[in-house]
Every structure is written in structure tokens, then in C-alpha cells.
Amino acid sequence: MTDLTLPIARQRPLDPPDEIIELGRQGSMHRMTYADGHLGWLVTGYAAARAVLADPRFSNRPDDMHPPIASRADLLKKGEFRVPPGFFLRTDPPEHTRYRKLLTGQFTVRRMKMLEPRIAEITDACLDVMEAAGGPVDLVQAFALPIPSLVICELLGVPYEDRARFQEDARVLVNLETKADDAVAALGRTMAYLHELIQRKRKEPHDDLLSGLIEGGELNDEELTGVGFLLLIAGHETTANMLGLGTYALLTNPGQLAALRDDPAVVDNGVEELLRYLTIIHLGPFRVALEDVEIEGNLIKAGEMVGVHLPAVNRDPSRFPEGDTLDVTRPATGHMTFGHGIHQCLGQQLARIEMRIAYPALLRRFPGLRLAVTPEEVPMRSDMSIYGVHSLPVTW
Amino acid sequence: MEIKADTTVCIGAGMCALTVPQVFDQSEDEGTVVLLLQGEVPEELEDSVRRAVTLCPSGAISAS
Ligand code: HEM
Ligand code: SF4
Numbered sequence: 001m002t003d004l005t006l007p008i009a010r011q012r013p014l015d016p017p018d019e020i021i022e023l024g025r026q027g028s029m030h031r032m033t034y035a036d037g038h039l040g041w042l043v044t045g046y047a048a049a050r051a052v053l054a055d056p057r058f059s060n061r062p063d064d065m066h067p068p069i070a071s072r073a074d075l076l077k078k079g080e081f082r083v084p085p086g087f088f089l090r091t092d093p094p095e096h097t098r099y100r101k102l103l104t105g106q107f108t109v110r111r112m113k114m115l116e117p118r119i120a121e122i123t124d125a126c127l128d129v130m131e132a133a134g135g136p137v138d139l140v141q142a143f144a145l146p147i148p149s150l151v152i153c154e155l156l157g158v159p160y161e162d163r164a165r166f167q168e169d170a171r172v173l174v175n176l177e178t179k180a181d182d183a184v185a186a187l188g189r190t191m192a193y194l195h196e197l198i199q200r201k202r203k204e205p206h207d208d209l210l211s212g213l214i215e216g217g218e219l220n221d222e223e224l225t226g227v228g229f230l231l232l233i234a235g236h237e238t239t240a241n242m243l244g245l246g247t248y249a250l251l252t253n254p255g256q257l258a259a260l261r262d263d264p265a266v267v268d269n270g271v272e273e274l275l276r277y278l279t280i281i282h283l284g285p286f287r288v289a290l291e292d293v294e295i296e297g298n299l300i301k302a303g304e305m306v307g308v309h310l311p312a313v314n315r316d317p318s319r320f321p322e323g324d325t326l327d328v329t330r331p332a333t334g335h336m337t338f339g340h341g342i343h344q345c346l347g348q349q350l351a352r353i354e355m356r357i358a359y360p361a362l363l364r365r366f367p368g369l370r371l372a373v374t375p376e377e378v379p380m381r382s383d384m385s386i387y388g389v390h391s392l393p394v395t396w
Numbered sequence: 397m398e399i400k401a402d403t404t405v406c407i408g409a410g411m412c413a414l415t416v417p418q419v420f421d422q423s424e425d426e427g428t429v430v431l432l433l434q435g436e437v438p439e440e441l442e443d444s445v446r447r448a449v450t451l452c453p454s455g456a457i458s459a460s
Contacts, residue, residue, distance in 0.1 A: 054453070100407055100408070101408075101428075104407065104422070105422075105423065105425045105426050107408070107427060109413040110421070333451065334450070334451060338409075344453035345409070346408075346409075349414065352414075
């Protein structure tokens with residue numbers, strides 16, 4: 001199977017590519033050729049994926065990585081696209097630990113619960129605007145994007161009015177077809193904006209996360225900029241796609257939609273099931289082995305890449321029987337949509353609360369919600385590193 | 397059932413506090429795991445505690 005390269009094109013919008021489904025049937029770990037010719041691995045099995053992501057012998061530093069797909073090859077070759085300091089997702093311990101410890105206190109279950117009333121208020125305001133405008137509207141622009149965008153901006157202390165200065169660049173950065181020069185420029189613009197913002201906050205602190213980090217005194221301006229950048233991008237491009245794609249999935253599975261709308265007891269688990277079934281991080285995460293590691297009898301040599309295919313892992317039949325069907329009542333916890341190990345998503349409790357509020361609020365406000373186009377006409381984000389819908393025309 | 401928690405390993409993902417809020421909390425400053433119970437875990441919570449242990453991404457909590 002050494003002729004395997006990472007398949008991206010899907011035959012059906014909500015299922016992983018057929019090649020991936022077939023691989024999953026054959027085993028849990030596969031040899032895969034990366035875009036620069038490097039021979040590495042792709043993991044599709046649940047147990048193997050957990051083993052890889054929990055193992056400190058795998059690194060998430062970009063230095064020795066090989067690009068899984070061609071557009072990324074272009075970026076890495078350029079060399080100009082450096083991961084900024086403070087972008088701790090792409091660091092290993094002890095560097096990673098230093099940043100993570102500074103932030104976890106801000107993202108605890110309890111802290112996030114305190115945001116509930118404000119998130120509900122933001123959600124209602126978006127729904128009011130939609131109702132007043134009347135259908136059809138693009139649900140991405142009217143609902144899925146503004147809610148998490150406003151929430152992360154308020155949490156960080158980034159003025160929402162400035163969103164034109166980073167929302168578009170965030171899209172450019174997660175677009176797989178973006179040319180290296182454009183990515184470098186987009187990164188530069190957003191970093192410059194945040195750097196300027198942090199200097200302003202140093203002079204004039206507010207009650208927000210970035211001001212708190214400045215006052216903590218642990219990080220310099222460059223590091224703060226990188227942390228702010230990671231949180232801003234991660235807060236924008238993730239929950240927004242879950243809300244958009246989740247609504248598409250529900251509208252095309254009306255029985256599931258009704259269950260989630262009509263029974264408040266189903267909501268928490270329904271959100272976990274949507275996270276599992278949709279697995280919007282659809283092309284990774286990737287790691288590189290720092291030394292020889294044996295996983296399930298396979299020897300991964302030092303320097304070899306390992307990609308974890310989260311959509312496949314989340315449908316591994318040994319862990320999630322009938323994983324190809326959306327069932328909001330199945331026990332869905334334990335899915336790996338937020339990753340596993342030390343990099344497991346810092347923002348997951350925020351994302352959960354946003355979704356637990358937003359889906360039922362939308363479905364109850366507009367019980368007659370339906371697509372304003374055919375399902376086939378909805379543009380899917382196959383060209384983005386985070387999956388979702390580009391737009392979702394709905395009416396009610 | 398006895399629970400152990402290692403805050404030096406914990407990455408504050410909060411799966412424990414989300415799964416069994418009666419047993420686990422997270423500290424205000426670092427967000428790392430805090431055990432709310434001293435001594436024995438009530439029997440009716442044992443299954444949930446076991447689930448929290450498997451859900452913890454960093455292996456910071458154990459139950460025996
Ligand atoms: C449904 C929404 C989300 C999904 C599916 C998601 C998914 C993920 C995944 C898979 C990882 C691990 C990547 C890896 O192991 O390489 C991760 C890390 C991360 N996520 Fe999320 N995320 C979501 C929402 C958010 C939000 C709202 C924030 C905002 C604060 C956020 C901030 C982060 C950060 C900072 C990391 C890096 C953590 C570390 O390296 O220690 N995420 N996310
Ligand atoms: S689930 Fe594990 S890593 Fe997360 S807060 Fe609890 S003990 Fe820490």
C-alpha cells in the first residue's frame with residue numbers, strides 16, 4: 001500500500017472519502033506517501049490513534065515535518081511561513097506546558113458555564129435579526145459565524161468591529177489552495193493587527209483574557225501575539241463550521257432534527273454525536289516520531305510522519321458501531337473530534353456550550369427551518385483544512 | 397474505589413469535571429484537576445469515574 005496518498009475528495013458530503021472507508025476496513029495503520037515523497041503513516045483505527053496522540057515520543061513541532069498534501073508542500077518549502085512564537089499548538093513540552101498552564105485556568109468547565117447567559121443573548125440577537133429580515137438567508141453569515149466570532153472576540157478582548165481585519169485572513173489561512181505568498185501575507189496582516197492591539201492593551205488594560213495575560217507578566221509581546229493569533233483563528237474557524245455543517249446534517253436528517261429540537265434531554269449528547277459524525281478536522285492531526293516507536297506491532301521509525309485521520313477514527317466500528325449513521329441518542333462521548341493527549345482542544349468546553357445553546361435555539365425559533373436550495377447545491381468546504389459549508393441558504 | 401490525580405500531568409481539558417462534577421473540579425488559576433471527594437467514592441458514581449478516567453486525554457487521573 002505504499003502508493004497511498006492522502007485522499008481528500010468525498011463522494012458523499014457527510015462521509016469520509018470512500019478510499020478512507022476502505023482502508024479502515026483493512027486495518028488501523030497504513031503506509032502513506034507524503035507530498036514530498038516521504039514514506040510515513042496514516043492511522044484510521046481508534047485505539048492506535050489514541051496511542052499515537054498520547055505518546056510523548058511523537059512531536060508536533062513543524063521543524064522535521066513532511067507535508068501531507070501538495071499545497072502545504074509549497075508552504076513549507078517557502079520557509080518564510082514560520083510558526084510564530086506563542087503558537088503553542090505546534091510546540092512540545094516543556095515549551096507547550098508553559099503556555100498551556102497559563103491558559104487552562106481561563107477555559108475551565110466552570111468558567112465557560114459563566115459565559116452561558118451572554119452566549120444565549122448573542123444567539124437570540126442573531127435570531128432576531130434573521131427573523132426581522134425574513135428568509136431566505138445565508139445561515140453561515142447570519143448565525144454560524146457571528147456567534148462564535150463575537151464570543152471569542154469578547155473573551156479575548158478583540159474589538160468585534162475590527163473583524164474585517166482578520167476574518168478574511170483566517171479563511172485564507174485554512175484554505176488548502178492558498179498560495180504560499182498569500183498565506184505569508186495573511187499571517188503577516190493578522191499578526192501585525194494583534195501586535196498593535198496588544199501594545200494598546202498594555203497601556204490601557206481591560207477585563208479580558210489578553211489583558212490578563214499581559215498583566216501576568218509571563219509572556220513578551222511577540223509570544224502574546226502568537227497566543228492571541230492561535231486563539232482567534234481556532235475560535236473562529238471551528239465552532240462556526242460545526243454550527244453550519246451541523247445544521248446542514250440535521251436538515252438532511254429530519255428525524256434527528258426533530259429529536260434534538262423537541263427533547264432538551266437529548267441536546268448534550270446530540271452535540272457530542274454531531275461532533276463525532278461530522279469530525280470537521282478532516283485532514284489530521286499530524287505528528288513526527290522523535291525515536292522508534294512500536295504501535296500495534298508496527299514499527300514507526302524516528303523521523304517518520306504519522307497522520308491521524310479523525311473522521312475514520314470516529315467511525316471505527318470497534319468503538320462506534322453503525323458509525324456511518326447520525327444518531328443523536330447513541331452514546332457518543334469518547335469521540336476524538338477534539339484530539340487526544342496534551343494538545344487536546346483547549347477551547348472544547350467553550351465550543352460545547354456554544355453548540356448546546358445555539359442548535360436548540362435555532363431549531364425552536366424556526367420550527368419550519370428548511371434548505372432554500374437542494375442539498376446538492378450547498379457548497380461544501382472540501383477545499384479547506386477545516387470542513388463545513390461555505391454557505392447555507394435557509395428559509396422557514 | 398480510590399482516585400489519584402496528578403496535577404503535573406493534567407492539561408486542564410476538563411473532561412473529568414464535565415463527566416463527574418460531583419468528584420472533579422478544576423482549579424481557578426491553572427485549570428488543573430481538583431478532587432472534591434476525600435475518601436471513598438459513592439458506589440453510584442463509580443461507573444462515571446471510570447468513564448472520566450478513560451476520557452482524560454493526559455492520563456492524569458486513575459481509579460483503583
Ligand atoms: C467544534 C469546535 C472545535 C474543534 C472540532 C476543535 C478541534 C481541535 C483539535 C482536534 C485540536 C488538537 C490538534 C492537535 O492535536 O494537533 C485542537 C486544539 C486546540 N484548539 Fe480546538 N477545536 C474547536 C474549538 C476551539 C475553540 C472555540 C477554541 C478557542 C479558544 C479552540 C482552541 C484550541 C487551541 C488553543 C488548541 C491547541 C491546544 C494545544 O496545543 O494544547 N478550539 N482543537
Ligand atoms: S480530564 Fe484529565 S487533563 Fe482534563 S482536567 Fe481532568 S485530569 Fe486534567
